[in-house]
Amino acid sequence: MSNNKKHVLFIGAGRMAQALIKGLDKNEFAILVGNNGNEQRLRDIKETFDVEITTHWSQEIHKMDIIILALPPESHEVILAKLSETISGQLVITVAAGIDPTYLESRLPKGTPVAWVMPNTAAMLGKSMTLYTLGQHVSQELQEWIEELICGIGEFEKVTEQQIHELTAVTSSAPAFIYRVAEALEKITIESGVSKVQARKLVANMIAGSAEMLKTNVAPAELADAVATPGGSTAAGLEVLDTNHLDHLMIDAIEACRQKAMLQE
Ligand SMILES: NC(=O)C1=CN([C@@H]2O[C@H](COP(=O)(O)OP(=O)(O)OC[C@H]3O[C@@H](n4cnc5c(N)ncnc54)[C@H](OP(=O)(O)O)[C@@H]3O)[C@@H](O)[C@H]2O)C=CC1
Ligand SMILES: O=C(O)[C@@H]1CCC=N1
Incomplete structure (x- = not known):
């Protein structure tokens, strides 16, 4: 069973990451969580959600299918540069306000599948109204993975990049x-x-x-x-x-x- 699970790395372990982790189907997704060094927060998350944690997320990229960036918009530049050194085709999703697929694609290796998911904190109750949009290299199968991810946190709508900026x-x-x-x-x-x-x-x-x-x-x-x-x-x-x-x-x-x-x- 666990071999068929999709491996998801969260970079960022704050309020939005925790709301998403709570909603994810743990039978479908094996979750690993890293952050910016707050180790107590990682330990709390491990205990609360029964997920794996890491203090060296960059060493885990090769084992992952999906990477979710749940960190502040202004931290993306440096994290994407670091990710680019090791990434090899994994799906990269950001939940950050203002960070659209065009931004991600321009900073990740050519052909990297990316998506922008915009939830709200009601995700922790499975009641988020989530918007999402896709980059240029997202296959039908990957789109299904994204919808599997976000259906656990509530309702969702696929819209355009510009619409997420506005909405x-x-x-x-x-x-x-x-x-x-x-x-x-x-x-x-x-x-x-x-x-x-x-x-x-x-x-x-x-x-x-x-x-x-x-x-x-x-x-x-x-x-x-x-x-x-x-x-x-x-x-x-x-x-x-x-x-x-x-x-x-x-x-x-x-x-x-x-x-x-x-x-x-
Ligand atoms: N809160 C909300 O309602 C919503 C938030 N968002 C988006 O979600 C993102 C996160 O917001 P939120 O969860 O509220 O923020 P929080 O402040 O609660 O959490 C931020 C997390 O990002 C981590 N982080 C910061 N910088 C880095 C870095 N350089 N490398 C690795 N991890 C880093 C922090 O690490 P550490 O634990 O070590 O401090 C922390 O775990 C934002 O981009 C925001 O736009 C989107 C929709 C709704
Ligand atoms: O306040 C913020 O920046 C984030 C994005 C949308 C909701 N919370």
Whole structure:
């Protein structure tokens, strides 16, 4: 069984690597994890996820089928140069904001299959909305490997390189915007005298229910209309949001993420 497993090396062992490792099918993938020298973190990962760890990842490349770069965008340049010395046709995947297949291909040996996968932290619950796109040298079989990798962490969509540049802010960064909204609502809820646990239950289930409603494909405006009873209380709150241009605030926040991701390349 283990001989048929695909060997995956994670370079980077932080939040995103751990979220992905949690979702991967350990019957399909043999996982090895390396990082930038934080050995305690590697030991914790070994214990938590029952995977192999290495402090010398560059010596393991020849045994690997897939290499996943789960490290900061600005660390890619040096890591790709190091990888190029030993790599021989392995699939290289990055999850970094701003690091597209064109960037990877230009820094790896000619013909190296590469992909860009953009998950979010809900990967750790198998609930990521993940985007992916392929480089020029990815076969049908390798595309299937990529989909096998990411199906364990939630839903996915294949899009273009340009679309990942533009949509990383929406599918990977905007969860943080939702958490900010939740934080504000939790604070308000606690002020009504309920416990923190109750506040979390109220707010989390309200957001989860709203997300389920969105999945029915009814337009968000229509869903909001259905909440706002004519002349009722919700309309008064919506008017505050509209008058203060929540939509403009969202556009500005998304644009700030996009600009920063471009600078990190
Ligand atoms: N967090 C998120 O929601 C998302 C993150 N991403 C992308 O994932 C990537 C990682 O982010 P995240 O997990 O949040 O970051 P973390 O800071 O949690 O983890 C970064 C990891 O990269 C390792 N690392 C840094 N530099 C090097 C290097 N030169 N060589 C080897 N390993 C290195 C660190 O090593 P050490 O353990 O030794 O410190 C650490 O394990 C980023 O590129 C980000 O754009 C993409 C989508 C969503
Ligand atoms: O904040 C970041 O840079 C990463 C990329 C998208 C989500 N987190």
